[in-house]
Amino acid sequence: MLIFGLPIALWTLLCLMPAGPANAETLQVAVIELEGFCMRDLHGKWVGLMPDLVRELGKELHFQPNFTLVADGRYGAYDEKNDTWSGLIGEVYHNRADFAAALLTITALREKHVDFSYEFMDTGLTVVVRRPRWKNQVSRSITFFLGVFDAGVWCASFVIFALTGFFLFLNDRYNPREFRARQAEHSARDTSVSHALLAQMNDFSLFGSLYYTISTGCFQGYRRSPKSLVGRCLSAFWWLFVCAFAASYTAAFLCALVASRGGLERQFGIEDIPELNPVGTDAFKGATPVWFPNSNTHRFFKNSQDPVMQMFYRQYMAGLNKNSKLANVNTVEALLELVKTDDRYFAVMESTMADFYSRYSGCEVIAAATLISDNSYAFAFPLGSKKLRDVNKVLLTLRESGFINKMYRKYFLMDHGPCWQSVPPAETVAMSLAGEEMARMFRSSLPLTLHSFSGPVLFYFASLLLSAAAALADVYIFTRYERYKQGNQPLQNTAEQPERAEQLPEPEASFGALRFSDDQQQLSP
Structure with missing residues (x-):
């Protein structure tokens, strides 16, 4: 059992x-x-x-x-x-x-x-778009660097440069204090009076003065410098203007580079669309939404009373009439392939699928905006x-x-x-939007006009008044010094002194004369 x-x-x-x-x-x-x-x-x-x-x-x-x-x-x-x-x-x-x-x-x-x-x-429902790609639409001409300033700024700067050289030339010729100081400098180096006077004239001839104005900003610039008070004032105020000019040009040039930067081929919004009015969806007006035909998404847009959803539905139907191939988009692969190959289209799909394909599509698509949740x-x-x-x-x-x-x-x-390791799509689009907004702001401020640059220009012309006062001070000091010197020393025989007009040879009117002072020691007395 x-x-x-x-x-x-x-x-x-x-x-x-x-x-x-x-x-x-x-x-x-x-x-x-x-x-x-x-x-x-x-x-x-x-x-x-x-x-x-x-x-x-x-x-x-x-x-x-x-x-x-x-x-x-x-x-x-x-x-x-x-x-x-x-x-x-x-x-x-x-x-x-x-x-x-x-x-x-x-x-x-x-x-x-x-x-x-x-x-x-x-x-x-989420909007899925192709990741924005940079389109370098910049075609800078050979005169791009001149477009930083307008013609008024360039003309004013050239006039100031010419005035500075011209006033330095006048200062060397007619300021007795400048003449006496430079004559003493050359006489100490050359026993020949005629050679010393000739070198003095060629140091600050009209061309020499312009050359001094250009070259004094270099480490190996012009070897001579003004000795009088007015000459030094002119030099100081000129280079204050040059500093303002260089700083303004550098800043404006960088702005010009940013303003002419390449842009994204299309920039879609990254905010929730239901909180925006139709005017706030301008980024979507130039593109065609795509979804599965005769699907729940299609019926949602067709029956929705929301103005934004109605706009999307009208865009979809208009695109369907232009391109009959949209009616054959029945799979996610076909939908995403259309979005990847043409930035005129953007997909509307469930947020879960959008999250997945934005991460695993080779970084080619991003979830740009949320329609409903x-x-x-x-x-x-x-x-x-x-x-x-x-x-x-x-x-x-x-x-x-x-x-x-x-x-x-x-x-x-x-x-x-x-x-996964890349910048999140929303932040990528946000940064590009910020960069484009900055570029748009810079474009509105370029080129730099004379009105915007009027501060340094007015400062320079105001400094000319100070230089004129310095010229009067030079004449006054020289006169008082000569009177004091003549009152304490016996008069010398002026017949022994050669007349300045007779002793001064005619300077050579070329830039070759600028080298005369360098070679004067090679001349025989």
Whole structure:
């Protein structure tokens, strides 16, 4: 009896045990292949967010999922004439699948034909655009550096340069203090009076004065410098003007470089569009939105009363009339390929897909703006399905426990995307917008006009008055000194002094005369 009773007891125990995967019910689960959400690995196994979530439901509800790929690759489009559905909704509606596990948004039209589970993930509509690329539209001419200042500034600067050289020439010829100081300097180096006077004239001839004005800013500039008070005042005020000119030119030249910088081929907004009025969406007016035709997104834009959404719908219909190929964009790959190849188009898709493809598309697309954020994803079941209640309980448990968020981070937020280490797209667009705004501001301030540069010009002409006062001081000091000298020393025989007009030879009217003072020591007395 013991031998026959043991097998019976074991059989009874096995019958009382809960059903395992081997004898679990098999459910047909309709899916759509979408990278990150539902895809096959190298061994043909279904992996992704949806398969993991469905398998977890199977563990709790004791069923074995059999994933079947929808034939047309669509989520669901309603045919009003035939009262039929295509895509995932059609598989459930026609009872070819026990339920559909995909990124299905809940809408009133779909709820009339299928039952939805509790939401397992929140989503919204996001604008996806091609990452802005730099277009170098700069074509600087050979006279680009002259465009920093307008003609008035250049003319005023040249006039000031010429006046400085001319006044230094007059100072050397007619200021007795300058003449006497330079004569003493040359006489100390040359015993010949005629050679000393000739070198003195050539030091600050008209050309020599202009050369001194140009070269004194160099480390190896003109060797001579004015000795009188008025000459030194002219030199000091001239170089104060030069410093202001150089600083203004440097700043304006940098502004010109920034103002002529290359720009982004298209700059889309990065703010939430519902908070903007239609006027605030100018960046989207020149482009055509694209989404899946006859989809839930299409019906949303068609029925929306929001002015911005109506603008998008009109742009889409206008683009559809111009390009009939938009009606054949039925997959995410085709949608993104259109956006990548032409910046005149931007895609409108769910935010979860936008997050994924903005990270894993080779940094070619970015999520630029959020349209709405009040949609949710759920599983679709046939009307009156008995499994819906149990699935809802498990979905709530998985969502509250954080299992769904964990799976989402596993496939979408892990630190292995090619764009992970790059600057976030929103910050990239924001920085480029700031740079373009700065360039626009600089363009409005260029070229620098004479009115803007009037400060240094007026300062220089005011300094001429001070130089005139210094000239009077030079004459007064020289006169008082000569009177004092004549009052304390006996008069010399002026007949022995050669007349200045007779002794001074005619200077050579060329820049070659500038080298005369350097070679004067080679002349024989």
